[in-house]
Amino acid sequence: MQKLPILTLKISFLSLALIFAGCATEFRPIEGVHVPKNLAEAYIELDHMLTAEEKEGIQSGEWTIPEFVLSYGLQLKEYWGLWRDSDMAKHMRKKHKIEHPDRMVTVILQSYREYLRNQKI
Numbered sequence: 157m158q159k160l161p162i163l164t165l166k167i168s169f170l171s172l173a174l175i176f177a178g179c180a181t182e183f184r185p186i187e188g189v190h191v192p193k194n195l196a197e198a199y200i201e202l203d204h205m206l207t208a209e210e211k212e213g214i215q216s217g218e219w220t221i222p223e224f225v226l227s228y229g230l231q232l233k234e235y236w237g238l239w240r241d242s243d244m245a246k247h248m249r250k251k252h253k254i255e256h257p258d259r260m261v262t263v264i265l266q267s268y269r270e271y272l273r274n275q276k277i
Contacts, residue, residue: 189235193243194251198236198264199271214265215272221265229261 192198203211205228213219236244238257248260 186235191236191242191244194247195264195267198244199268202268211272214269217269221262221269224265225258225261228265229258232261232264233257 190197190201192201206214210219214224233239236242238245238248238260245257245260248254248263252260252263254260254263
């Protein structure tokens with residue numbers, strides 16, 4: 157199994173464009189992208205996003221959370237509106253008392269690893 161690269165090709169041009177267009181205060185989801193409302197929905201979305209190999213690497217610990225955050229963090233923050241007022245951001249602030257999107261992504265991915273460890277891939 158190969159190591160998850162620090163920056164994957166899955167971070168698209170759209171993600172980078174969103175960084176520069178991210179000045180808007182109102183969150184508007186990208187058409188066709190489901191924004192989870194809580195961690196359970198986030199796990200379902202991550203299950204769809206990631207390959208079996210990626211999930212196996214996360215579950216086994218071969219890929220560290222920092223590598224995973226660097227690879228997918230930007231995409232999740234932008235697509236799921238963690239910098240703005242999306243349902244997922246509201247959930248993380250209210251239920252988990254987490255304000256910063258970088259920390260939100262870390263917690264989402266750490267808990268996803270635990271979710272995977274309790275599942276058969």
